[in-house]
């Protein structure tokens with residue numbers, strides 16, 4: 001792609017859990033400034049792919065390179081260039097956001113005063129400065145999500161992995177976060193984004209990768225996917241490419257069981 005080097009380069013990635021093939025020879029190259037919407041049915045293998053890239057899952061076959069270096073070569077310095085927002089995070093409830101974010105920033109080697117100040121400024125942008133010194137246990141779901149997002153960005157990473165990053169956010173906050181991601185990408189950052197919310201993926205990603213049963217079954221911009229498929233929305237393309245057309249029957253049967261009393 002224009003002679004640029006890929007930020008993520010995955011070749012022939014195969015993963016097997018106790019004899020069950022979860023990833024089947026995936027090839028994927030991701031370039032800077034791309035916002036990848038990584039989608040697929042439950043159990044398709046999305047989290048497994050991300051966890052392998054984060055160095056959290058071993059035992060895979062194939063090659064995974066981040067920033068041009070093989071992640072299995074023992075040098076984990078690449079992790080300093082990565083930010084990660086997991087779907088379900090272990091936030092330390094008994095800490096305040098100030099304590100938590102300072103702690104995370106220090107892990108990334110940022111001076112504690114500097115990180116505390118940066119974290120407070122970022123909290124202010126989300127109108128959370130008043131609770132900066134309150135325990136996270138008192139936060140709402142959306143507030144926690146914002147703290148997680150801030151924590152993933154404190155060290156100004158080049159590659160951001162996000163799992164349902166808009167989960168729990170109100171409509172206004174969604175607009176802000178979508179814009180933040182777009183602007184980060186415009187600055188040359190790469191965003192790898194897993195979500196089940198199709199209309200958000202449709203709008204936010206400049207490239208969509210659809211995984212089904214451990215294989216990539218579609219890869220392109222939303223417009224490209226729409227041209228290749230007869231269906232209109234991303235939700236409909238998703239249904240079509242994953243061979244799912246039973247939502248009405250399933251709902252009818254479900255409701256009829258509910259009514260059996």
Ligand SMILES: Nc1ncnc2c1ncn2[C@@H]1O[C@H](COP(=O)(O)OP(=O)(O)OP(=O)(O)O)[C@@H](O)[C@H]1O
Nearest residue numbers: 017018022040041042043044045046047048049196
């Ligand atoms: N540690 C594990 N041990 C055994 N099997 C696992 C493990 N982790 C995941 N799997 C299996 O691998 C498959 C893919 O799981 P994965 O979590 O990657 O899917 P996903 O696409 O992220 O799904 P979801 O949309 O539900 O989050 C599933 O069948 C799951 O049961």
